[in-house]
Amino acid sequence: MKTAQRTLRISNTLSGKKEIFTPLHEGLVGMYVCGPTVYNNVHLGNCRTFTSFDIIYRYLLHLGYRVRYVRNITDVGHLTDDGEDRMAQGARLHKLEPMEVAQRYTLDFHEVMRMLNNLPPSIEPRATGHIPEQIEMVQRILERGYAYERNGSVYFNVRKFIAENPGIYGRLSGRVVEELIAESRENLKGQEEKDHPADFALWMKARPGDLMIWKSPWSVGFPGWHLECSVMSTKYLGQTFDIHGGGGDLKFPHHENEIAQNYGACGCSPARYWIHTNMLQLNGAKMSKSEGNFITPEQLFTGTSSLLSKAYSPMVLRYYFLQAHYASVLDMTEEGLRAAEKAYNKMMETNQLLQSLPVNTATYDGSESAHDRAILRHIEAAYEGMDDDFNTAIALAHLNELCSYVHKIAHRQIPLDDVSPWVIERLKTFFRAFLFDIFGLRDERQHANGNHLVEGLMALILDIRAAARAQKDWNTSDKIRDALAALGIALKDGKDGTTWTRL
RNA sequence: GGUAUCGUGGCCGAGCGGUUAGGCACAGGUCUGCAAAACCUGCUACAGCGGUUCGAAUCCGCUCGAUACCUCCA
Numbered sequence: 001m002k003t004a005q006r007t008l009r010i011s012n013t014l015s016g017k018k019e020i021f022t023p024l025h026e027g028l029v030g031m032y033v034c035g036p037t038v039y040n041n042v043h044l045g046n047c048r049t050f051t052s053f054d055i056i057y058r059y060l061l062h063l064g065y066r067v068r069y070v071r072n073i074t075d076v077g078h079l080t081d082d083g084e085d086r087m088a089q090g091a092r093l094h095k096l097e098p099m100e101v102a103q104r105y106t107l108d109f110h111e112v113m114r115m116l117n118n119l120p121p122s123i124e125p126r127a128t129g130h131i132p133e134q135i136e137m138v139q140r141i142l143e144r145g146y147a148y149e150r151n152g153s154v155y156f157n158v159r160k161f162i163a164e165n166p167g168i169y170g171r172l173s174g175r176v177v178e179e180l181i182a183e184s185r186e187n188l189k190g191q192e193e194k195d196h197p198a199d200f201a202l203w204m205k206a207r208p209g210d211l212m213i214w215k216s217p218w219s220v221g222f223p224g225w226h227l228e229c230s231v232m233s234t235k236y237l238g239q240t241f242d243i244h245g246g247g248g249d250l251k252f253p254h255h256e257n258e259i260a261q262n263y264g265a266c267g268c269s270p271a272r273y274w275i276h277t278n279m280l281q282l283n284g285a286k287m288s289k290s291e292g293n294f295i296t297p298e299q300l301f302t303g304t305s306s307l308l309s310k311a312y313s314p315m316v317l318r319y320y321f322l323q324a325h326y327a328s329v330l331d332m333t334e335e336g337l338r339a340a341e342k343a344y345n346k347m348m349e350t351n352q353l354l355q356s357l358p359v360n361t362a363t364y365d366g367s368e369s370a371h372d373r374a375i376l377r378h379i380e381a382a383y384e385g386m387d388d389d390f391n392t393a394i395a396l397a398h399l400n401e402l403c404s405y406v407h408k409i410a411h412r413q414i415p416l417d418d419v420s421p422w423v424i425e426r427l428k429t430f431f432r433a434f435l436f437d438i439f440g441l442r443d444e445r446q447h448a449n450g451n452h453l454v455e456g457l458m459a460l461i462l463d464i465r466a467a468a469r470a471q472k473d474w475n476t477s478d479k480i481r482d483a484l485a486a487l488g489i490a491l492k493d494g495k496d497g498t499t500w501t502r503l
Numbered sequence: 504g505g506u507a508u509c510g511u512g513g514c515c516g517a518g519c520g521g522u523u524a525g526g527c528a529c530a531g532g533u534c535u536g537c538a539a540a541a542c543c544u545g546c547u548a549c550a551g552c553g554g555u556u557c558g559a560a561u562c563c564g565c566u567c568g569a570u571a572c573c574u575c576c577a
Contacts, residue, residue, distance in 0.1 A: 018519085036577085037577090042577090043576090043577045044577085045577040046577055047577095048577090049577075086575095173506090173507090173572075173573095174506075174507065175506075175507095175572090175573085176506085247577055248508090248571065248572085248577095249571065249572070249577055250577085251571090251572070252572055252573075253572090253573085278508090278509095278570090278571085279570070279571065279577075280577085281569090281570075284569080285569085285570090286569090286570065286571085286576095286577095287576090287577080288576070289576065290576070294576095319526095320515085323515070323516060323517090323525080323526070324515080324516060324517085325516090325517075328509085328516085328517090329508085329509070329569085329570060329571085330515090330516085331515070331516090332515090333514070333515070335513095335514050335515070335527075335528085336514065336515040336516085336526095336527080337515090338514095338527070338528095339514075339515060339526060339527030339528080340515080340526080340527085341527095342526085342527065343525090343526050343527070346526090346540095349540090353541095385517095391517080393516065393517050393518095393524085393525075394517065394518090394524075394525085396517095396525070396526080397516095397517070397524050397525035397526080398524090398525085399525090400524095400525055400526065401524090401525080404542080407541060407542065408541095408542070410541085411534090411541065411542065413541095413542065413543090469536090472536070474536060474537075477536090477537095478536095478537080478538085481538080481539090485539095490539070490540085491539075491540090492539065492540045492541085493535075493538090493539075493540075494540075494541075495534085495535095495541095499540090501540095
């Protein structure tokens with residue numbers, strides 16, 4: 001698959017329109033995604049965001065692009081409402097060094113990403129590893145006149161920036177600064193230093209007791225939360241790059257301020273396409289720790305949440321995400337998870353069936369049947385779905401349609417001769433590419449069945465049962481089936497013998 | 504309170520003015536020793552009320568509800 005063969009369209013949240021994607025440099029894509037703040041276990045909603053971008057990353061790779069995918073780890077500067085650094089707060093709550101907190105939850109994050117089969121980004125920079133660069137950017141913004149120093153802290157001058165660069169600030173989030181001014185006047189807390197409520201910190205002077213501090217020309221302190229992304233995207237992708245992504249909740253103020261910082265430092269816009277993913281809800285309401293409507297990835301995978309009756313595997317979760325478009329709110333319910341589990345298992349079984357289909361090249365006469373055309377149409381439609389703003393729901397629908405064909409062929413409802421061998425081969429390649437390369441699914445059943453001893457024992461048992469069945473010894477046959485069912489193994493009697501799966 | 508987005512059949516969800524997306528569940532059938540699986544068939548929905556249009560789930564207005572941001576929870 002060559003890049004030139006397909007036209008990719010992306011909903012650009014900067015313009016609010018769906019645009020044809022053309023990278024800055026042909027064949028190369030630079031993508032920056034805002035990563036997690038590692039002060040706690042990774043949130044399920046974060047899992048959806050990073051899985052969405054993983055699929056975008058995978059599809060770009062599949063199209064033949066060389067992609068540099070940068071996703072940061074925020075380990076300093078993201079303050080809570082009380083003005084305490086999240087990392088420092090985590091450290092205080094868990095009685096740990098801030099870097100211990102960062103390490104613990106970075107490992108947790110990586111483990112969950114691995115379970116979800118998300119590819120690691122090309123570069124995963126940390127905010128604390130880029131303090132000198134952040135100080136440099138603050139200096140550049142100061143030199144260009146868009147920031148001011150107050151008692152050792154440095155703030156971005158939003159009003160001056162807007163006056164001199166109309167149409168930049170507020171474009172992404174649709175914000176009008178006059179309204180922000182009116183709004184924020186009410187809840188000013190400890191922000192007396194700022195000239196204006198809309199201004200935001202580039203560098204914060206440390207207060208007594210602050211744990212994460214560095215020397216700078218202005219004070220001993222720490223960088224503002226938004227600065228790291230401006231700095232690290234510039235460092236690894238250049239002043240202007242292709243795609244910047246993140247959760248929709250980051251649009252304002254984080255991304256808006258990020259753009260202002262980049263523009264303020266270099267006079268140019270950072271990303272050309274902005275992609276924002278939408279929220280994950282639980283039982284029709286937002287996930288909220290305080291209201292108990294909350295579940296961690298670990299609880300989901302182990303079935304230890306009181307909100308669920310059983311465990312659901314990482315691949316079932318991934319399949320669940322695939323059924324919806326990344327920009328839509330997704331509601332998670334137990335019934336929905338059950339449906340996804342069943343659909344996922346069926347998809348994996350059908351693929352296994354497809355891959356084992358014989359291809360009789362001797363009968364190939366070069367013609368194209370009605371079935372051939374129907375199959376090829378669904379394959380193309382799945383690609384078109386992905387081309388249209390990475391619509392995995394559309395692509396998945398066509399894969400399901402194709403599953404029906406696979407079964408009809410496998411069960412001789414469509415004679416094998418009615419489908420051209422090259423179409424069967426194409427279908428096999430297509431399924432492998434979409435299921436594993438693009439959707440990033442893993443066949444969990446294969447892992448479960450990958451035990452040689454179990455495989456051997458099952459083969460023996462099924463052989464004995466087949467012999468009993470040949471003698472119409474239904475007692476023995478059913479005894480074996482019932483006993484295996486009790487062990488969590490389901491038998492499926494087909495025309496070509498019996499197969500088994502774990503429940 | 505302000506701003507924005509959304510509200511689709513029993514459930515989850517696609518849909519971007521004019522071919523009943525798809526999955527799960529459910530019902531009937533084929534196959535089968537029985538069951539399961541698989542396959543076939545059925546289930547024509549768009550929050551409410553108005554409007555624009557030959558035609559609206561899709562555009563506009565209002566009402567109600569949800570979510571996000573403004574304000575710490577992703």
